Amino acid sequence: MDFSSPQLYIEIAYLIAAITFIISLRRLSNPATARTGNLTAAVGMTIAVAATLVNLVINNLDWHILLILVGMAIGGGIGLYLARTVEMTAMPQMVALFNGMGGGAAALTSMSEFFERLNHNVNYSFDFSIATALGVIIGCMSLSGSFIALGKLQGFISSAPVTYKGQQIVNALVGVAIVALALFLIVVQPGGSHTTVLVIMAVLALVLGVAITMPIGGADMPVVISLLNSFTGLAAAFTGFVLQSNVLVISGALVGASGMLLTLLMGKAMNRPITNVLFGAFGSGGGSEASTASAEGKSIRELNVDDVATLLAYANQVVIVPGYGMAVARAQNAVQELAKMLEDRGVTVKYGIHPVAGRMPGHMNVLLAEADVPYNQLFEMEEINPDMPRTDVVLVIGANDVVNPAARNDPKSPIYGMPIIDVDKAQNVIVMKRSMRSGFAGIDNPLFYEPKTAMLFGDAKDVASALAGAVKQL
């Protein structure tokens, strides 16, 4: 080993970066160490980027370095601005956005190296073309898929599943075309048409990313983003093969594998096998139409703020089940105020958190922690469900699908089998909602028509404040 070679020290820096990523993943899976875990990886990333810059300076110090620094400043600036200014409720969109950027970077990097070697007609080997094809295909799918997921979460694309007859056949045909083009790149000797073929393949991969994300309903987006995150990891690993860079291969494979496992774990938490997520368009088709029709004949009961305040104030135990609606209305603080008011009167207040309440697993915990809700008042679904029959009043705030008894009772319901919070087993259920619109999954909720259920319409924040005021008056 040549200890005077700067290359050795660059590689050691990359190795240190890879080690920090491994340590970071371990620390990120434990609540006590998660934050330092993230910082560990950030330090490792800084080391890797610095080593790359040093290497470039040693080898060819010219205007390219300046271009790289400008690019990093632009990208980093955009990332920093968005990540710092975005509302906590919009975090999942940010994850999708940054994931898409990563996928795009992987695809562009693989393409660039491919063109470079094609131009000079060097080192165009079998394994190189396989890695390039995979890096470009997976990176492009991740890029376009992430932006569709972002659009669906943000609402500029309808979150309802977009389906048409023969969709899966069309998607399969696009997939086959991509594989055929990839085989051409791998098998045929490099020539003039390779550039065109690679570009067409990349465009088709972008189309496929859109095509497989569009039919997936908004409620399944967290699983999809996790899957695309895993994809980007794999794309980074293949880019690592292309550039013969171990740090890319290790980091990409780590993220690809852990992301895939995380996707399966999330699917399990929602009782939605990944194949159902990808191929069984959620909340569409005959099932939901049938349940909407059956709901039309039923009536709902509406209560006003004073009635509900009385019910709450004289209860022994109140369970609050928050959903995304609460987060959107930024009602956390008003709700917490109401909860304190009730506790002062001797009412036991608990929060029942469904694992997928909000837009992602754990999202609701983050939002409630932001409103300073004490940690020991938060109960997970498995802990709160046995408590339900002893609960006098359940206050459902902006949650819908996660309390839908159809998931338990109606085998025809698209969400049948998903574990829910059994609010219908409590004595009284108050549903705070803006309107009778169905939830994110786009399906009707029989809970609303139960005799023990009463609706309290209005903006979650205003209604919660009004309730707190009314409880104070009693």
Place this chain on the structure above:
Amino acid sequence: MLTSILLHLALFAPLAQTEGSTTTGTGLPTLFLIIVVFILAVFLGIEIISKVPTMLHTPLMSGTNAIHGIVLVGAMIVLGAAGDNLLLIILGFIGVVFGAGNVVGGFVVTDRMLQMFKKKPQPGGKK
């Protein structure tokens, strides 16, 4: 054990490459060693996070999201070697912008999420 094998390979495989040969000192092709590194890293990735609580699913996803921003390094290398080929410069530059956005945004968003968890559960935990 797994980690040490991985790190050993990670350190020595690329050095053989930079010396301009396609085989390492052990006579194995570099490609083979990179594939070994890849497979070991896959198993390591699965092993490490297999016990993550539901509450941390989102921050973990976001953290791994930031880590794959390592493609920034790849984009930097490619742009640095782009010469005066305008196409390569444009591709590499967009790659660097995207990669840097992934890295910085990913880590900052994850940190903001995890900031919320800094309050430790009260002694005795949930009742």
